[in-house]
Amino acid sequence: MNFELNEEQREFQAKCRKFAREVIRPAARKHDEEESMPWEVVAEARRQGFQGIEALQRQAGDSEGMMGVIAAEELHWGCAGTALAIAGSGLAAAGIAASGTPEQIGYWVPECFGVGDEIKLGAYAVTEPQAGSDVKSLKTTARRDGDEFVLNGTKVFITNGGIADVHVVVATVDPALGTGGQASFVVGKDTLGLSQGKKESKLGIRASHTAEVVLDECRVPVENLLGGEEKLERKLERARSGKRSRSADALATFEITRPIVGASALGIAQAAYEWTLEYLDSRSEGGVPMLKMQRVQQTLADVATEIESARLLVQRASWMGRNGVPMTGGQGSMSKLKAGDVTMWATTTLMDLVGPYAWNTECPLEKWFRDAKIYQLFEGTAEIQRMVISRMQAREYAERFEYGAEVAAKAMAQSEAAKEPVPA
């Protein structure tokens, strides 16, 4: 077992950090204040290979699963909103990759990013006003009409919603079947009937565009049904015959994507920690340098330890996902839960150390504190992660106990034969 990053990974980490320091950070405050999309940073990210197909290929060719989490942490160290603006199209691409046919993947995934200097965006639209965690209650409908599906409904809180070139929309073709009656549709740019609703004004990650997406008699060709008609028919049949469709496969997919979200959160925590160390290094109280004060040292040690432990969970889960090791204990969800909670706690704790200046908009801690909260709220809230972990753990331990009972029975038989006491 080797916990060290190899040379290639360390070089990539340094390259990401340089980009975050030299390109993301100088533009971050402006886009945070204006709540504007950092197009010029996204374009530079493309030129330097941090966005688009090149970034996807790097992740696909990475046998250890570290490149994705390294990039996520370092770019979010620069600015979480900007990093999401750079990476957000990946959600739509992942939705297409998860459900599409090889032809659909080959055509639509590049459309989520654009090629060369051309920047395109993707959006993945699931959430509705009454259905976020509770995905089975989606109300957006997809009605078959000849060679088309007609979409109607409103999606909320959609990253890149309304400004994307490709919207992947999850809608229900048979509301009575819950998730078993749902399907994903690709809606291309300028499709009539798709429009942006209210643009959200947010506490944090303000450089990332979040908006409602309104679908009003929005017509898409049957070919835009991800996975195709036969696959949908089989899914509907299964659901009608009472078989559950939100299977272990969906849970397993989420386990694989969650470490990236955890790494993103950790970028904020790491940024806040590094800044606080530097700030306190220049300060003293009653003639005593702050970094020499025991209460300060105790707190900084806790922050560093929590960040490190969350990072280990993130890297382990990412490695497991890449190497096909089943995350049957909810290791992916654990990594996202822990990193989100650590980041919120660390930014608050570091503000307490710094004092009232941390509340000033001049102080970067204020922004990191605002940016941190979302990691307990989106991509599965902290409560939903806990539910997933506890269910997966219960299942895993039930299996382990069975195995344990077998071993214990064998040990008992051997001990009886040898007339030895069995250890409790």
Ligand SMILES: Cc1cc2nc3c(=O)[nH]c(=O)nc-3n(C[C@H](O)[C@H](O)[C@H](O)COP(=O)(O)OP(=O)(O)OC[C@H]3O[C@@H](n4cnc5c(N)ncnc54)[C@H](O)[C@@H]3O)c2cc1C
């Ligand atoms: C900035 C931002 C960007 C987003 N981007 C996207 C996007 O690109 N695409 C997209 O589809 N969605 C997106 N979302 C939506 C986000 O994923 C949802 O808001 C999230 O899943 C929570 O769903 P909800 O809003 O319906 O809250 P609810 O599910 O109603 O949750 C409300 C509260 O109840 C708790 N809760 C709910 N169910 C349970 C339960 N069974 N047990 C215990 N507690 C529970 C939750 O944890 C939460 O605390 C985004 C949201 C934000 C804020």
